[in-house]
Amino acid sequence: MKGNVIVGQSGGPTAVINSSIAGVYRTAIDRGAKKVYGMLHGIQGFLDEKYVDLSDHIRNDLDVELLKRTPSAYLGSCRFKLPEIHEDRDIYEKIFGILDKLEIEAFIYVGGNDSMDTIKKLSDYAIVTGHDCKFVGVPKTVDNDLALTDHTPGYGSxxxxxxxxxxxxxxxxxxxxxxxxxxxxxxxxxxxxxxxxxxxxxxxxxxxxxxxxxxxxxxxxxxxxxxxxxxxxxxxxxxxxxxxxxxxxxxxxxxxxxxxxxxxxxxxxxxxxxxxxxxxxxxxxxxxxxxxxxxxxxxxxxRSASHLASRVDINEAFQVGGAAVKAADEGETGVMVILERVSDDPYQCATAVKNVHKVSNVEKLVARKWINKEGTYVTEEFLDYVRPLIQGDYSPVMVEGLPRHLYHNNKW
Missing domain, CATH: 3.40.50.460 (Phosphofructokinase domain)
Known part of the structure; x- marks a missing residue:
């Protein structure tokens, strides 16, 4: 990578959402990004030019491991809906002006349906205006209702x-x-x-x-x-x-x-x-x-019980964060990283990318065939789908009997 990367979080937190931030940071640094910025409180904070250089806060491998085990949204979140481009072009010009000032090559956004709507609108604006910044979504939601991906990081935990x-x-x-x-x-x-x-x-x-x-x-x-x-x-x-x-x-x-x-x-x-x-x-x-x-x-x-997080979930959250940076570095934009189940026994998942237009504002529901005839229970097929996602654990880093999280003193 030749430029800088910025990452943000949006919507409700999960026990592993910060593992995706760790994956973005580690992969961006490994691929040569000059700086990795974190937008504070998502796109809403970004509009107020609130962001940090993550290298000031993630200083070593222990910090990366602590971040993977830290619940809630480390960078702060928001629930902010961007207007349609034709409704308020000024807000898009402001966003892209800040991106240019920070020399952002890749904009990574971690979230669910509404967050993917943000990626869709920003990537569409970039295409219309000929801007070369890449926009990639990272799936996150405990609800597991994102389309196209086998499941979402956060659900397993x-x-x-x-x-x-x-x-x-x-x-x-x-x-x-x-x-x-x-x-x-x-x-x-x-x-x-x-x-x-x-x-x-x-x-x-x-x-x-x-x-x-x-x-x-x-x-x-x-x-x-x-x-x-x-x-x-x-x-x-x-x-x-x-x-x-x-x-x-x-x-x-x-x-x-x-x-x-x-x-x-x-x-x-x-x-x-x-x-x-x-x-x-x-x-x-x-x-x-x-x-x-x-x-x-x-x-x-x-959504906050990181002490009981699934190892599979933490690893996959880290994996999709890294895959988003890789996709942007290889020229992809207007996409969301997805998980594709390769095998049930042994359980294996791989990453791919899908056009965000096919993901945003589309809800994936539990199939009727996975609910019993009376509508009072789920089927064994449902449980076979979920069981691999809850396996394993990451031992918290314990200090004085309590789990230690990565924290900051800034009033973000």
Missing amino acids: AAKYIATSTKEVIRDGLALTYDKEQVIILEIMGRNAGWLTGAAALARSEDCDGPDLIYLPELTFDVDKFKKKIGELLEKKKCVVVAVSEGIKVADGRYVCELSEGINSVDPFGHKQLTGTASYLAGMLAAEFGCKSRAIELSTLQ
């Missing part, structure tokens, strides 16, 4: 955390059901795609029966059928555990959490803020059956 937590919640529930029946509702992230909620089924193993019911947003949720199913289960066992996606909807299109007026706002992309699904269902069941009920919302723990 979140799935591992969910399956582990589900096992532990089940074990805890069994200890507290001596005198009265209990229903536990686990609320798991997933607006339209149920990949994370389906991962709760991984808890079913030799030492655990797993959750009794699993409901994904891909199918309509029937409240009456749900209550009937719970009633049947309570006749057979003391403790019932259910995993539900936060985005499950009833037949009229309302989110279940809206039944209790749980939605109060929308984000900059117009997405409703979802919360309260488990609380609504737990309260309803307590009133219906007179049983104990407990609502557990895993919330941001699903």
